[in-house]
Every structure is written in structure tokens, then in C-alpha cells.
Amino acid sequence: MVFNWFRRQHNDSSDTPEQQPEGETQPIQETQPEPAVETTEDTAELLAFAKAAYKNIQHKQQAQIQETDSAEEYASISAAIPEETTPEEVATSVTAEVTPVNVSEEPTRQEVAPTSFSQETTEVSSLENPATLSFLERAAVERQAKQERLIATAIEVEEAETTPTLASTTSTPDDIEAEISELEFDDGFVWSVEVLAAQGRRAEDISMEEITWLKKLRQGLDKTRRNILNQLKAIVGQGPLNQAAVSEIEALLLQADVGVEATDFMIDALQKKLRDEVTAPDEAIAYLKKILRDMLDAPNKATEKSTFAPEKDNLSIWLITGVNGAGKTTTIGKIAHLAHKSGYKCLIGAADTFRAAAVEQVKVWGSRSGVEVIANPGQNTDPAAVVFDAITAAQSRGTELLLIDTAGRLQNKRNLMDELSKIRRIIDKKAPNIHVESLLVLDSTLGQNGLRQAEVFSQAAQVSGVVLTKLDGTAKGGVALAVVQQLGLPIRFIGAGEGIEDLRPFSSYEFVEALLNG
Numbered sequence: 001m002v003f004n005w006f007r008r009q010h011n012d013s014s015d016t017p018e019q020q021p022e023g024e025t026q027p028i029q030e031t032q033p034e035p036a037v038e039t040t041e042d043t044a045e046l047l048a049f050a051k052a053a054y055k056n057i058q059h060k061q062q063a064q065i066q067e068t069d070s071a072e073e074y075a076s077i078s079a080a081i082p083e084e085t086t087p088e089e090v091a092t093s094v095t096a097e098v099t100p101v102n103v104s105e106e107p108t109r110q111e112v113a114p115t116s117f118s119q120e121t122t123e124v125s126s127l128e129n130p131a132t133l134s135f136l137e138r139a140a141v142e143r144q145a146k147q148e149r150l151i152a153t154a155i156e157v158e159e160a161e162t163t164p165t166l167a168s169t170t171s172t173p174d175d176i177e178a179e180i181s182e183l184e185f186d187d188g189f190v191w192s193v194e195v196l197a198a199q200g201r202r203a204e205d206i207s208m209e210e211i212t213w214l215k216k217l218r219q220g221l222d223k224t225r226r227n228i229l230n231q232l233k234a235i236v237g238q239g240p241l242n243q244a245a246v247s248e249i250e251a252l253l254l255q256a257d258v259g260v261e262a263t264d265f266m267i268d269a270l271q272k273k274l275r276d277e278v279t280a281p282d283e284a285i286a287y288l289k290k291i292l293r294d295m296l297d298a299p300n301k302a303t304e305k306s307t308f309a310p311e312k313d314n315l316s317i318w319l320i321t322g323v324n325g326a327g328k329t330t331t332i333g334k335i336a337h338l339a340h341k342s343g344y345k346c347l348i349g350a351a352d353t354f355r356a357a358a359v360e361q362v363k364v365w366g367s368r369s370g371v372e373v374i375a376n377p378g379q380n381t382d383p384a385a386v387v388f389d390a391i392t393a394a395q396s397r398g399t400e401l402l403l404i405d406t407a408g409r410l411q412n413k414r415n416l417m418d419e420l421s422k423i424r425r426i427i428d429k430k431a432p433n434i435h436v437e438s439l440l441v442l443d444s445t446l447g448q449n450g451l452r453q454a455e456v457f458s459q460a461a462q463v464s465g466v467v468l469t470k471l472d473g474t475a476k477g478g479v480a481l482a483v484v485q486q487l488g489l490p491i492r493f494i495g496a497g498e499g500i501e502d503l504r505p506f507s508s509y510e511f512v513e514a515l516l517n518g
């Protein structure tokens with residue numbers, strides 16, 4: 001059973017839709033339970049759920065460790081004792097090893113002769129008086145005795161080696177404890193489990209990878225949350241909004257790079273709700289979260305397709321664009337890894353032929369994620385030709401997801417845009433009925449500045465979604481709202497680190513929880 005990271009569900013027909021949310025954007029719908037007022041009972045229930053998830057992950061890890069040990073044991077035993085080896089071969093190989101370099105032809109003939117070990121032993125033992133033997137005969141006797149010792153030792157050594165390997169398969173509880181020490185039942189764990197539970201996940205389905213990712217996301221948004229949004233929560237939680245409160249909120253949102261349009265939208269919505277009614281702080285915050293989720297989901301609602309996950313048995317092409325340094329290549333590697341893990345047949349087209357090292361860089365990511373890369377060995381070759389070849393290869397191999405890397409910089413902006421337009425035309429011509437996503441990679445640390453780039457790329461590559469990278473450690477996490485509100489584009493992935501696991505499909509529910517609740 002494979003976990004499909006794009007759909008956030010197991011690829012198993014036994015999983016009913018009620019048990020597993022369909023797409024990563026679904027959990028965000030209005031049906032999401034809001035932790036408005038948390039009672040002691042809720043907390044106890046959550047803790048029990050978190051403990052169940054924790055135990056389940058622990059069991060899975062223990063099983064994995066034991067499986068790995070068994071596999072390693074098998075590998076080491078097979079390596080030590082080749083299946084085909086016969087005792088005769090052992091004897092011959094040992095003979096070869098101990099052959100003195102300076103002895104004459106006779107013993108050499110003996111060594112390679114297909115005489116069995118037992119015969120030789122018999123021959124040697126029949127030589128009763130070594131003192132009467134010639135030099136050569138004595139040398140042969142000595143060598144024979146040495147052979148016997150070595151063969152005996154060799155067999156003993158093999159046995160001795162096997163025994164500890166077998167013993168090592170039974171890891172002690174202490175060993176296991178050490179190996180899973182990274183699994184901490186801490187505040188971050190409980191928060192992550194709560195976020196997953198709110199999206200309908202069962203304790204037994206929660207994986208360590210999901211917990212690790214959510215913890216990372218929460219940590220990544222820490223600066224944005226601490227600097228700005230905690231204050232926002234405090235203001236909103238105070239009840240009806242007066243003019244002073246509105247101005248304060250405005251300033252805070254603009255500082256978080258939320259942008260003017262998104263700020264105005266939020267303030268309007270908040271004012272409608274909080275102007276007249278007296279709203280409890282928890283309720284006001286729950287309302288604020290809903291506003292943010294609705295904003296982030298708006299572009300998805302405008303399109304028929306609620307999920308952009310690649311389809312099994314059909315080719316999807318994802319064109320990855322963005323200025324150099326935004327994180328395109330890294331993103332391609334991480335998506336390829338997710339696709340591979342999720343059971344898709346994936347291929348990468350290396351169409352950034354402008355920068356000399358780009359093809360090599362994408363090849364490194366390809367090999368890290370176990371995904372093949374289609375590239376043209378020449379430098380400065382036509383990227384459209386690489387795209388053409390990559391689509392041909394994808395079509396003939398039954399590839400389900402083709403990721404295309406593009407240049408982030410050319411001699412000038414005009415050339416870059418022309419090149420992207422050409423690539424897009426090739427895709428549309430060569431694969432007219434294929435689902436194409438054009439993903440723009442934006443560096444979130446650039447805040448509002450990144451959005452200007454987006455506008456330029458949007459036309460040339462017909463951008464359909466955004467990948468927001470480097471959310472780890474930036475105070476400009478609010479830019480996600482600006483991307484959606486100003487550009488009308490959905491966020492498809494977010495990156496929060498340089499590692500291969502540090503990118504996941506975007507979930508507005510998780511993002512908003514990490515932003516306001518972490």
C-alpha cells in the first residue's frame with residue numbers, strides 16, 4: 001500500500017473517502033472542525049489520540065528496524081558464502097592464495113591440478129619420513145600442511161562470522177530506543193497530530209514523515225507568527241474592531257508581506273463580523289482562520305479541478321519556471337522524490353541548457369530521487385529540443401509525470417520569455433491532450449518583490465500555480481496570501497528546507513494552523 005503524497009491518501013481501494021480526505025485541499029472545507037473552545041475533555045481525547053498515533057509510529061519503526069536488520073543479515077550472509085561455491089573451489093582458491101612465489105613448476109602444477117583435497121591429504125600423509133625427502137618434496141609437504149590449516153581456519157572463520165551476524169538481528173530494546181529517539185512526544189508532535197486528526201486522519205495512518213513535515217512547517221513560520229500574527233490574534237481576540245484596531249491590523253499584515261489587496265480583503269471580512277457582535281476571542285480567531293483559508297482556496301474553487309495530483313496511467317507534464325536561485329532545481333528533485341514515493345512513473349527533462357552546471361545539478365537530484373533525467377549532452381543546445389525528446393521518451397515509456405526544468409536567466413529578460421513561450425508551444429503541440437501544469441517557483445524571502453517576477457512569467461509560460469520556497473525562517477510567510485490574492489494563482493507546493501523531504505503539496509488548513517496556532 002503506497003501513500004500518495006499528492007492526494008494525501010493511501011492508494012488502496014479499502015480506504016473509504018470518509019476515512020481519507022480526497023485531495024490535499026479538501027480538508028480545508030467549511031466542514032473542518034474548529035477548535036474554538038477547547039474543553040478538558042477535548043484535551044484528554046486529543047492526548048489519547050496522540051498517544052495512539054505515537055505508539056503506532058513506534059511499532060512501525062521497530063518493525064522497519066527489524067526488517068532492515070534481516071535484510072542486512074541476508075545480504076552479508078549471501079556475500080560471505082556465494083551460492084555456487086563448492087568445497088573444491090574453496091580448496092583451489094586457498095591453494096592459489098598460499099602459493100609461494102619462489103617455488104618451482106612442480107608445486108604449481110599440483111595447485112592447479114583438479115585433484116580433490118582428500119586425495120592430496122592422503123598423498124601427503126603417506127610420506128612417512130620427511131627427512132628423506134628432497135627439497136621440493138619437503139616444500140610440497142609443508143605447503144600441503146599449511147593448506148590444511150588454512151582450509152580448516154577458513155571454514156571456522158566463516159562460521160565465526162555468521163554467528164555474530166545472526167545475533168545482531170535481535171536488536172535489544174535499548175538499541176531500538178536509540179534509533180527512534182528522534183520520535184519525541186512533545187508539543188510539536190501533539191500539535192501535528194491534532195492538525196492531521198482535524199482533517200479526518202486515523203491514528204493508525206499517521207506517519208512519522210507527516211509529523212516531521214508539520215513540525216518543520218510550524219517552525220518555519222515561527223518568525224512570521226511571532227513577529228506579526230500573534231499580535232493580530234491579540235487584537236482580533238479583543239472583541240469589536242474600532243478604527244484604531246483596524247489600523248493596527250493593517251500595519252501588521254503589510255509588515256508580513258500580505259500585500260495591500262489581501263490586507264483589505266481580510267479587514268473587510270473581519271469588520272463585517274466583528275463590528276457589531278461581541279465575539280469571544282477563540283471564536284474571533286476561528287473566524288480569522290476561516291477568512292485566511294477561504295482566501296487561499298479561492299483559486300481552486302474557481303477551477304473545476306479541485307486536485308492537481310497527477311493521474312495514474314496518464315501523462316501529466318509539469319513545467320517548472322522561475323528566476324535563478326528561486327529553488328527550481330531543488331523543487332524538481334523534491335517533487336520527483338514525492339512522485340517516486342507515491343508510486344508514479346516519473347521522468348525529468350533538463351531544459352535549462354543555458355547554465356552549464358544546471359543539467360548536472362538536476363541529474364544529481366534525479367539520482368537522489370531515483371528518477372531518470374532526459375538531457376542533451378551539448379552545452380547551449382536548444383531547450384525546446386530537449387523538451388521534445390523528453391515528451392517523446394515519456395510517451396513511449398508510459399511516464400505519468402514529466403517534470404521539465406527551465407532556465408531562470410538568459411542574456412536578457414526578453415530572450416528568457418521567448419524561450420519559455422517556445423517551450424510552452426512545443427508542449428502544447430506535441431502533447432495537445434495532456435494535462436499541463438505550469439508551476440512558478442517563488443522565493444518567499446523576497447516577499448512582495450517576488451510577485452513582480454510572477455507577473456512577467458505568468459504570460460510567457462501560462463503559469464497555473466505557484467511553488468513557494470524557503471518558508472523556513474522567513475518573516476514574510478504572509479506572502480502566500482499576497483500570491484493568491486494579487487495573482488489569483490493557487491499555491492501548489494511549499495518548501496521549508498533544503499532537504500529532499502522538505503517540500504509538500506500545499507494545504508491551506510495546515511498552513512493557516514501553522515501560521516496562527518503553532
Ligand SMILES: Nc1nc2c(ncn2[C@@H]2O[C@H](COP(=O)(O)OP(=O)(O)OP(=O)(O)O)[C@@H](O)[C@H]2O)c(=O)[nH]1
Nearest residue numbers: 324325326327328329330408469470495496497498
Ligand atoms: N532554506 C531553503 N533553501 C532552499 C529551499 N529551496 C531551495 N533552497 C536553496 O536555494 C538555492 C537555490 O536553489 P536552486 O534549486 O539551485 O535554484 P534554481 O532556481 O534552480 O536556480 P538556477 O539553477 O540558478 O536557475 C539552493 O542553495 C537551495 O538549496 C527551501 O525551501 N529552503
